[in-house]
Amino acid sequence: ALERTFSMIKPDATRRNLTGAITKALEEAGLRVVASRRVWMSRREAEGFYAVHKERPFFGELVDSMTAGPTIVQVLEGENAIARNREVMGATNPADAAEGTIRKTFALSIGENSVHGSDAPETAAQEIKYWFSDTEIVG
Ligand code: CMP
Numbered sequence: 403a404l405e406r407t408f409s410m411i412k413p414d415a416t417r418r419n420l421t422g423a424i425t426k427a428l429e430e431a432g433l434r435v436v437a438s439r440r441v442w443m444s445r446r447e448a449e450g451f452y453a454v455h456k457e458r459p460f461f462g463e464l465v466d467s468m469t470a471g472p473t474i475v476q477v478l479e480g481e482n483a484i485a486r487n488r489e490v491m492g493a494t495n496p497a498d499a500a501e502g503t504i505r506k507t508f509a510l511s512i513g514e515n516s517v518h519g520s521d522a523p524e525t526a527a528q529e530i531k532y533w534f535s536d537t538e539i540v541g
Contacts, residue, residue, distance in 0.1 A: 404481060404483075405479070405480070405483040405484055405526070406436070406477055406478065406483060406526060406530060406539075407477070407483045407484045407487050407519060407520045407530075408475070408476070408519070408520045408526055408529035408530045408532075408533070409428065409433075409475075409476045409477075409487060409518065409519050409520075410474065410475055410476070410517060410518040410519075411424050411425070411474035411476070411516070411517060412467070412468065412473055412514070412515070412516055412517060412518065413468065413469075413470045413471035413473055414467065414470075414509075414514035414515075414516055415508060415517065416471055416472045416473065416474060417471050418508075420508055420516065421474055423508070424508065424516065424517060425474075425476075427490060427504050427507075428476075428478060428487070428490060428504075431480075431486055431487070431489070431490035432480050432481065432486060433478040433486060433490075434478065434479045434480055434541075435476055435477070435478060436477050436539050436540055437476060437477035437534050437538050437539040437540065438474060438475070438476045438477075439474070439475050439476075439533070439534075439538075440472050440473070440474050441472065441473055441474075441475055441533075442469075442471065442472050443469050445465055445469055448465045448469050449465055450532070451468075451529070451532055452465065452468070463513055464513065467514060475533045477539050479541055484519075484520055484521075484522065484523060484526055487519040487520075488519055488521070489503075490503060490504060491504050491517050492504060492505040492506050494515060495515070496509035496510070496512070496515060497512075504517050
């Protein structure tokens with residue numbers, strides 16, 4: 403089915419000027435960028451976005467890394483976009499990511515893993531809504 407998912411190019415990647423390279427990899431995987439914005443997250447925004455992880459030991463580090471520089475927030479559209487995006491991203495920890503995936507190619511560590519993608523339809527809908535209004539998404 404044609405789906406939408408939420409994707410981020412994280413500060414570790416924008417800092418290294420990888421916005422184009424990562425977007426190209428997403429497009430080559432059959433995903434279309436139907437919304438995109440560059441944001442420097444506040445702590446409040448990062449904490450709200452990642453609220454599901456707030457009890458985790460790495461939460462502080464996660465918020466630090468997401469507020470360290472600009473992030474590209476995007477909505478991606480395509481056939482099975484959620485699974486397709488997760489495939490092209492690779493495993494959360496770049497040490498476990500398959501050859502040719504974005505995280506294997508570009509990520510520095512589990513904390514600085516260059517990209518985020520929604521893990522399920524419900525989270526995709528929530529995450530898209532957190533950053534975009536309907537009129538900003540142009541399919
Ligand atoms: P992401 O897909 O954005 O979802 C939550 C993020 O937390 C994850 O990618 C990682 O960047 C980060 N994360 C997960 N586990 C750890 C960990 N053990 N140490 C630091 N950061 C982590």
